[in-house]
Amino acid sequence: MPxxxxxxxxxxKGRLRAALTFFLVIxxxxxxxxxxxxxxxxxxxxxxxxxxxxxxxxxxxRLFTSSDSLTKRTEDAEAFARTQSLDISRISQLExxxxxxxxxxxxxxxxxxxxxxASILARSITKEHSLxxxxxxxxxxxxxxxxxxxxxxxxxxxxxxxxxTSEVTLVSNTSSKIPVSVxxxxxxxxxxxxxxGFLLEMGFIPKDVLISAQDLVVTSGxxxxxxxxxxxxxxxxxxxxxxxxxxxxxxxxxxDVSDYSRVLILDPLANTQYDS
Amino acid sequence: MIRDILIGILFILSxxxxxxxxxxxxxxxxxxxxxxxxxxxxLHRANVELGILWFVFSAFAxxxxxxxxxxxxxxxxxxxxxxxxxxxxxxxxxxxxLEGFGLLMFTIFTFLHIVPMKILNASFHxxxxxxxxxxxxxxxxxxxxxxxxxxxxxxxxFLERLVHEIFLVKRIS
Numbered sequence: 001m002p003x004x005x006x007x008x009x010x011x012x013k014g015r016l017r018a019a020l021t022f023f024l025v026i027x028x029x030x031x032x033x034x035x036x037x038x039x040x041x042x043x044x045x046x047x048x049x050x051x052x053x054x055x056x057x058x059x060x061x062r063l064f065t066s067s068d069s070l071t072k073r074t075e076d077a078e079a080f081a082r083t084q085s086l087d088i089s090r091i092s093q094l095e096x097x098x099x100x101x102x103x104x105x106x107x108x109x110x111x112x113x114x115x116x117x118a119s120i121l122a123r124s125i126t127k128e129h130s131l132x133x134x135x136x137x138x139x140x141x142x143x144x145x146x147x148x149x150x151x152x153x154x155x156x157x158x159x160x161x162x163x164x165t166s167e168v169t170l171v172s173n174t175s176s177k178i179p180v181s182v183x184x185x186x187x188x189x190x191x192x193x194x195x196x197g198f199l200l201e202m203g204f205i206p207k208d209v210l211i212s213a214q215d216l217v218v219t220s221g222x223x224x225x226x227x228x229x230x231x232x233x234x235x236x237x238x239x240x241x242x243x244x245x246x247x248x249x250x251x252x253x254x255x256d257v258s259d260y261s262r263v264l265i266l267d268p269l270a271n272t273q274y275d276s
Numbered sequence: 277m278i279r280d281i282l283i284g285i286l287f288i289l290s291x292x293x294x295x296x297x298x299x300x301x302x303x304x305x306x307x308x309x310x311x312x313x314x315x316x317x318x319l320h321r322a323n324v325e326l327g328i329l330w331f332v333f334s335a336f337a338x339x340x341x342x343x344x345x346x347x348x349x350x351x352x353x354x355x356x357x358x359x360x361x362x363x364x365x366x367x368x369x370x371x372x373x374l375e376g377f378g379l380l381m382f383t384i385f386t387f388l389h390i391v392p393m394k395i396l397n398a399s400f401h402x403x404x405x406x407x408x409x410x411x412x413x414x415x416x417x418x419x420x421x422x423x424x425x426x427x428x429x430x431x432x433x434f435l436e437r438l439v440h441e442i443f444l445v446k447r448i449s
Contacts, residue, residue, distance in 0.1 A: 025284025053300030
């Protein structure tokens with residue numbers, strides 16, 4: 001380093017004064033920064049600057065992220081969401097299937113009569129309140145057999161049997177007529193008909209018979225192919241008209257058929273028919 | 277006197293901005309050498325002695341207020357080197373001289389930081405870690421330095437004109 005340079009630097013009073021002023025300003029800041037009354041100002045200023053930098057960093061990240069990267073991240077997130085939705089849906093369906101099968105299996109074990117498990121293939125559009133199942137005459141089904149779900153809840157009767165599939169007329173179908181009995185003290189018997197809606201109608205109840213809401217309605221077994229004791233529903237309302245000879249009752253099913261995808265067909269005459 | 281105080285305040289503010297603002301930004305914006313740019317400007321255009329002191333104090337001020345990205349001896353050594361260049365090599369006050377001066381200083385400064393660290397195997401100062409891409413970081417920082425010096429030059433010219441007009445008018449009036 002040339003000596004003239006150093007001499008130039010150190011010789012001038014003005015330069016020394018400038019350097020000293022600069023030095024004092026910095027020392028002043030560093031010293032007073034240690035005192036409590038100045039620190040809040042200093043720290044507050046630095047915090048503000050830091051937060052501003054943070055905001056800028058977020059903005060620049062958003063602005064300068066490549067569109068390809070963003071597109072890929074979006075696609076990955078969407079694919080993951082779809083996978084998750086599918087998995088959730090699949091698991092939910094599996095759980096439902098397992099519950100259904102367990103229910104049918106446990107009910108089947110309690111029965112001494114022949115049972116045929118079947119899956120619902122379709123809900124008929126042309127005819128109201130009908131189902132198509134995947135079992136037919138080749139599987140041993142016949143017309144008029146009872147179709148149940150869960151713990152013996154009757155949902156309908158086989159109305160049309162093909163070789164590999166069959167049609168089930170639900171109890172809510174207007175053409176459905178099921179002989180039933182009410183589980184009350186009188187063991188009232190009647191006929192439950194479908195009305196095309198959710199509620200079923202039980203008519204021809206003698207006027208002097210005591211029947212009340214929440215009474216359980218089950219199949220009476222008077223129809224040869226439908227075993228007795230299959231649950232139809234509960235009495236929801238009783239309509240008495242003084243001028244009528246009979247009392248009318250509405251029966252509310254305890255299950256919703258649309259919740260099920262598997263059914264059980266009961267054949268009480270199977271052993272009789274095929275064993276003999 | 278006022279100018280010296282203002283440069284002192286500028287030093288403090290640039291230190292705070294460097295450690296709290298610039299270093300908060302993500303890569304590669306965090307490589308912007310704001311404090312170094314202002315130091316170059318002071319050294320080249322304002323006052324050589326203050327510029328030397330700027331870099332000497334930077335060695336400690338940046339560490340005291342935040343995280344210093346370079347070792348202290350790089351600052352101490354670059355100070356007189358920069359002073360010499362400002363007085364003998366880059367005496368022109370044009371923007372080209374400023375850019376050349378800044379680039380040369382920054383290159384030497386980076387060299388002074390990396391080479392001893394490599395030789396010492398970074399064992400002397402454990403707080404400093406040599407970047408895995410030092411050359412890339414140096415290139416990016418140099419680009420930011422050039423852009424920063426150009427913007428600072430324009431701003432400094434504006435300020436000089438403004439101050440000159442204010443004080444010259446004041447003196448005349």
